[in-house]
Amino acid sequence: MSALMPTYAPSDLAFERGEGVYLFANDGKRYLDFCAGIAVNAFGHAHPHLVGALKEQAEKVWHTSNLYRIPGQEKMAQRLVDNSFADRVFFSNSGAEAIEGAIKIARKYHHDNGNPEKYRVVCCTNAFHGRTLATIAAGGQAKHAEGFGPLTEGFDHVAYGNLNEMRAAITPQTAAILVEPVQGEGGLYGAGPEYLKGLRAIADEFGILLMFDEVQCGMGRTGKLFAHEWADIKPDVVATAKGIGGGFPLGAILTSEKAAVLKVGNHGTTYGGNPLAMAVGNGVLDLLFADGFLPGVVKIGDALGAALEGLVKKYPGVFIEIRGQGLMRGIKCADGIDNRDFKAKLETKGLLVAPAGDNVIRFLPPLIIEQSHIDEAIAIIESVVAEMIGD
Numbered sequence: 001m002s003a004l005m006p007t008y009a010p011s012d013l014a015f016e017r018g019e020g021v022y023l024f025a026n027d028g029k030r031y032l033d034f035c036a037g038i039a040v041n042a043f044g045h046a047h048p049h050l051v052g053a054l055k056e057q058a059e060k061v062w063h064t065s066n067l068y069r070i071p072g073q074e075k076m077a078q079r080l081v082d083n084s085f086a087d088r089v090f091f092s093n094s095g096a097e098a099i100e101g102a103i104k105i106a107r108k109y110h111h112d113n114g115n116p117e118k119y120r121v122v123c124c125t126n127a128f129h130g131r132t133l134a135t136i137a138a139g140g141q142a143k144h145a146e147g148f149g150p151l152t153e154g155f156d157h158v159a160y161g162n163l164n165e166m167r168a169a170i171t172p173q174t175a176a177i178l179v180e181p182v183q184g185e186g187g188l189y190g191a192g193p194e195y196l197k198g199l200r201a202i203a204d205e206f207g208i209l210l211m212f213d214e215v216q217c218g219m220g221r222t223g224k225l226f227a228h229e230w231a232d233i234k235p236d237v238v239a240t241a242k243g244i245g246g247g248f249p250l251g252a253i254l255t256s257e258k259a260a261v262l263k264v265g266n267h268g269t270t271y272g273g274n275p276l277a278m279a280v281g282n283g284v285l286d287l288l289f290a291d292g293f294l295p296g297v298v299k300i301g302d303a304l305g306a307a308l309e310g311l312v313k314k315y316p317g318v319f320i321e322i323r324g325q326g327l328m329r330g331i332k333c334a335d336g337i338d339n340r341d342f343k344a345k346l347e348t349k350g351l352l353v354a355p356a357g358d359n360v361i362r363f364l365p366p367l368i369i370e371q372s373h374i375d376e377a378i379a380i381i382e383s384v385v386a387e388m389i390g391d
């Protein structure tokens with residue numbers, strides 16, 4: 001028996017090393033990694049630029065705390081600001097912490113404007129915002145909240161993609177809207193640019209903040225730095241994490257000047273944005289902002305989408321539809337096909353994927369994949385399908 005708390009039921013696989021889009025297990029077997037640590041390893045495994053950045057920093061200074069200036073933070077924040085809607089950045093360690101900070105910003109913004117009664121946040125059903133007390137309340141999923149009551153007060157839920165419901169849910173107590181531009185864990189729903197534009201209009205009409213959870217869909221996953229950019233709108237607050245550290249724990253809250261309400265003493269973190277994280281984070285931005293990189297993600301994302309669409313056409317009894325955008329794709333399994341079971345079968349044949357809600361198999365490959373990796377993945381999926389339908 002393991003001394004670990006059994007909060008996960010992991011596969012028996014353990015990996016020894018990785019190289020680009022592949023992972024190698026202790027038994028020497030090679031796996032094509034279309035999970036990427038759940039959208040984290042944006043540049044695959046052991047990318048020389050990121051390894052170099054980490055090693056170089058590791059020999060200088062690891063940690064100083066935020067009681068001292070951290071030049072890597074100033075540099076990374078400026079680069080994010082120069083390339084996004086944002087004017088200010090706060091670095092955290094994880095996605096849930098970034099969302100917690102966003103929620104604090106929503107409350108503080110209205111407090112500072114003389115409206116402390118505005119504290120509620122409208123979120124969507126089937127959302128995922130993390131596993132802390134406030135973020136399980138924001139996510140609103142019973143399976144994450146059960147047993148942890150009383151839940152943090154102040155969250156309302158409406159159907160994802162429905163602007164009428166959103167509008168109707170705004171009350172004099174509402175402080176902000178918090179939505180994932182593309183839902184990740186919930187099953188790879190993206191409600192599209194018109195929905196995001198509609199959210200902006202509602203937030204403006206009621207004088208509340210528009211906050212996006214781009215923990216999973218941000219940092220180039222859809223082929224733009226942030227997924228909301230496809231709608232050509234500016235949010236007030238964005239929380240991001242996952243891909244931003246390429247595998248080093250890192251998150252960030254980005255805000256416009258208007259929403260930059262956190263001042264000295266209002267918020268903090270011991271580790272967040274430490275020199276090691278900033279060395280890797282700046283390395284990630286070097287790669288992400290390289291000329292032509294993000295347009296390349298759009299292209300290869302379209303290729304992955306087309307390949308998965310082909311599977312739906314070819315095997316209508318196995319797959320129902322594809323979902324998602326860029327390199328954040330899902331394929332919904334038909335009734336009678338269990339996504340977790342299918343994932344396990346893919347794993348035995350050397351392809352790693354992640355499950356998602358609504359019986360969806362999630363493909364979150366590193367942003368550096370090529371057509372040959374897509375071809376390899378499709379061949380593995382087809383071989384599992386062939387065994388299932390008894391060829």
Ligand SMILES: *Cc1c(COP(=O)(O)O)cnc(C)c1O
Pocket residue numbers: 093094095096097099128129130131180184185213214215216217241242
């Ligand atoms: C993963 C995720 C989170 C939580 O991030 P952690 O780093 O696990 O705390 C929040 N929101 C979304 C959309 C996520 O995908």
